[in-house]
Amino acid sequence: MIDDFIQNLKESLAKPKKAIIIPHRNADGDALGSSLALKLFLRQKGHEVHVVSPNDYPSFLKWLPRESEVLKYSRTPKLARDNIRKADLIFTLDFNSLSRIEDLTSIVKNARGDKIMIDHHEDPEDYALFKYSDTSMSSTCEMVYNVINLIDQTQFNIEIASCLYTGIMTDTGSFRYPSTTPKTHKIIAHLIEIGANGAEIHQKIYDSSSFNRLKLLGITLSNLIKIPNCPVVYMTLSQNELKSCGFKKGDTEGFVNYGLTLKDVIFSCIMIQNENEGKIKMSFRSQGDFSVNDFAKTYFSGGGHNNAAGGMSFDNMQDTIERFKKAVNEVSLRLK
Ligand code: 5GP
Numbered sequence: 212m213i214d215d216f217i218q219n220l221k222e223s224l225a226k227p228k229k230a231i232i233i234p235h236r237n238a239d240g241d242a243l244g245s246s247l248a249l250k251l252f253l254r255q256k257g258h259e260v261h262v263v264s265p266n267d268y269p270s271f272l273k274w275l276p277r278e279s280e281v282l283k284y285s286r287t288p289k290l291a292r293d294n295i296r297k298a299d300l301i302f303t304l305d306f307n308s309l310s311r312i313e314d315l316t317s318i319v320k321n322a323r324g325d326k327i328m329i330d331h332h333e334d335p336e337d338y339a340l341f342k343y344s345d346t347s348m349s350s351t352c353e354m355v356y357n358v359i360n361l362i363d364q365t366q367f368n369i370e371i372a373s374c375l376y377t378g379i380m381t382d383t384g385s386f387r388y389p390s391t392t393p394k395t396h397k398i399i400a401h402l403i404e405i406g407a408n409g410a411e412i413h414q415k416i417y418d419s420s421s422f423n424r425l426k427l428l429g430i431t432l433s434n435l436i437k438i439p440n441c442p443v444v445y446m447t448l449s450q451n452e453l454k455s456c457g458f459k460k461g462d463t464e465g466f467v468n469y470g471l472t473l474k475d476v477i478f479s480c481i482m483i484q485n486e487n488e489g490k491i492k493m494s495f496r497s498q499g500d501f502s503v504n505d506f507a508k509t510y511f512s513g514g515g516h517n518n519a520a521g522g523m524s525f526d527n528m529q530d531t532i533e534r535f536k537k538a539v540n541e542v543s544l545r546l547k
């Protein structure tokens with residue numbers, strides 16, 4: 212798969228091109244890190260490149276090299292749209308369904324540029340001219356590393372290494388999820404040799420909480436409910452609770468994982484009310500064989516990976532909780 216992809220990509224990049232790189236909406240460390248790393252690489256190879264993100268992302272990502280050059284569609288729609296329309300190549304990174312870029316979906320669909328997917332989620336859609344899609348990969352950053360490594364390793368530098376280190380670290384839960392392979396560690400070792408500072412990156416991402424965020428975590432944990440006789444917990448956050456802690460984008464990142472720190476719990480869910488968008492954003496995490504990707508797809512119009520997925524509900528909080536409990540009851544055999 213990667214051989215064909217590299218061959219196609221080399222042909223596409225044979226002449227200087229206008230390229231756009233798009234991470235998914237609400238970009239995380241992997242989506243933004245991989246997009247910025249690929250941008251740096253392509254620019255060093257003589258192409259004109261912009262990263263266009265559908266919307267803003269958490270401030271703990273805003274130290275990433277060249278982050279300030281990202282065009283945000285939510286802030287400058289005309290500029291972002293014009294650039295996408297002019298592009299020869301449109302890379303979509305860390306997602307595989309155009310619905311994940313929401314407001315940009317139809318702009319990208321109708322754009323003349325060739326679409327190129329690099330992604331590690333399940334069930335890829337068929338919109339790309341060619342794709343590198345591999346669900347065994349820890350992260351899209353690991354995949355972008357492979358791409359640069361196979362096309363021109365002399366281009367690696369400290370900025371690219373820092374971006375890639377960030378995404379591999381965040382998507383592997385700091386190198387502990389089962390997707391972390393010997394190859395992942397070898398790549399990380401190489402990125403450190405190039406100059407990525409692991410301790411500093413870890414601190415910038417994980418130890419930069421505001422006081423309010425830690426208070427919000429306290430509220431979330433006090434809302435934690437265990438479903439009786441089931442290895443399942445869920446947490447909720449209402450708009451009022453978010454407001455009371457001056458909620459900022461990214462503040463709830465990672466909260467759902469606390470459910471899995473409980474002995475014998477293998478499935479954790481968080482439901483977060485978004486009054487503006489009239490929906491409840493749901494995040495699912497599991498340990499072992501229980502697929503939250505299947506669960507999210509079946510019950511909450513979502514998807515993701517086997518052990519980390521997301522979805523949404525357009526019901527109110529109480530009805531969403533009831534629907535969640537009913538769904539858990541339906542899959543209870545698979546949770547044993
Ligand atoms: P999170 O819970 O952190 O938002 O997302 C967990 C994983 O599921 C990520 O890999 C993310 O890309 C994916 N994901 C989150 N929300 C959705 C969704 O609504 N649809 C799909 N297909 N994937 C999602």
Ligand code: MN
Binds near residue numbers: 241305331350382
């Ligand atoms: Mn990812």
